[in-house]
Amino acid sequence: MSDNSKLVAEKRSDFGKGAARKIRRAGNIPAVMYGHGTDPVHISLPGHDTMMALKQANALLTIVIDGAEQLALAKDVQRDPIKPVIDHVDLVVVRKGEKVTVDVPVHVEGEAAAETVVTLDHNTLQVEVPATDIPENVVVSVEGFEAGTQVLAGAVELPEGATLVTDAEALVVNVTAAITAEALEAELAEAEAEAGIEREESEDGAAAEAGEGEAAEAETAAAEGDEA
Numbered sequence: 001m002s003d004n005s006k007l008v009a010e011k012r013s014d015f016g017k018g019a020a021r022k023i024r025r026a027g028n029i030p031a032v033m034y035g036h037g038t039d040p041v042h043i044s045l046p047g048h049d050t051m052m053a054l055k056q057a058n059a060l061l062t063i064v065i066d067g068a069e070q071l072a073l074a075k076d077v078q079r080d081p082i083k084p085v086i087d088h089v090d091l092v093v094v095r096k097g098e099k100v101t102v103d104v105p106v107h108v109e110g111e112a113a114a115e116t117v118v119t120l121d122h123n124t125l126q127v128e129v130p131a132t133d134i135p136e137n138v139v140v141s142v143e144g145f146e147a148g149t150q151v152l153a154g155a156v157e158l159p160e161g162a163t164l165v166t167d168a169e170a171l172v173v174n175v176t177a178a179i180t181a182e183a184l185e186a187e188l189a190e191a192e193a194e195a196g197i198e199r200e201e202s203e204d205g206a207a208a209e210a211g212e213g214e215a216a217e218a219e220t221a222a223a224e225g226d227e228a
Contacts, residue, residue: 004132005053006062006069009043020088029086033063033072035093041065051086058102058134063091073100073131094131101128101165104135106156110143112175118142119174125153126165135159140173147177 012023012030020030027047034040043065053059054074063070076090094100103124112118125138138158140151154168179187192198 004060004062004071005049006064007045007049007053008064009045011065012042012044015042024085024087029089031089031091033070033091033093035072036095038093045089047086050089054086054089056136057105058136060094060132060134061091071095071131073102096132098131099128100131100134101126102134104129105137106172107137107139108142108173109139110141110145112142112145112149113147115178116145116147117176117178118145119176120172121174122153122166122170122172125156125172127158128163128165129159130161133159133161135162142173142175145175147175149175 009031010028012019014022023030023044024047026044028044029047029050031043031045031050032040033043043063045063053061054077058073061072061074063072071094072091073094074089075092077086078088079085080087103126105124106120106122108118108120127135127138129135135158138156140156142149142151150171151173152168153164153166153170153172156164156172158164
């Protein structure tokens with residue numbers, strides 16, 4: 001279940017890109033918290049502690065402002081495209097006992113039957129759960145599954161109190177037969193033929209054909225000699 005990390009925040013009154021850069025230079029992260037009809041509260045969060053807390057998806061946070069605590073979930077986390085830092089966080093206020101809709105990662109475990117390939121078609125499932133009881137993931141076991149086995153969202157076991165929001169008929173896990181090297185080569189040759197691509201003959205193949213040609217010529221010459 002989700003951890004409850006406590007972060008001590010400071011209210012801020014300066015806005016804009018310049019103010020945000022100043023906050024980040026000081027090792028903090030600009031953020032805004034809103035929800036439940038309250039006015040948005042602009043705050044700065046401790047950089048390192050926030051990054052550690054948000055490593056886990058759907059982490060439940062306790063935001064402390066002027067000694068008062070407020071539960072919140074990160075609704076949007078803006079990350080720097082190059083550096084491993086967080087640029088801004090949108091937090092939504094939640095209450096104990098309240099249910100929220102979140103995307104929970106799907107974790108596949110176990111080994112399917114030999115010569116099969118397991119494909120994860122849905123990396124996450126959307127579920128409705130209590131805000132204070134969000135699962136880290138949902139587990140799908142493929143132990144011993146044969147080719148042709150499919151797991152739909154409605155068949156995934158959810159934690160107690162969780163309700164599936166994703167379409168129950170959505171394909172989550174698909175087990176197929178592994179393609180052989182010969183079949184792969186045949187498919188590639190067929191695709192190249194359809195595209196009008198002619199394969200270049202390998203040096204070994206050309207040498208073999210040349211050898212066969214020379215042998216045939218030698219046999220023909222020998223036969224003509226015998227006839228003479």
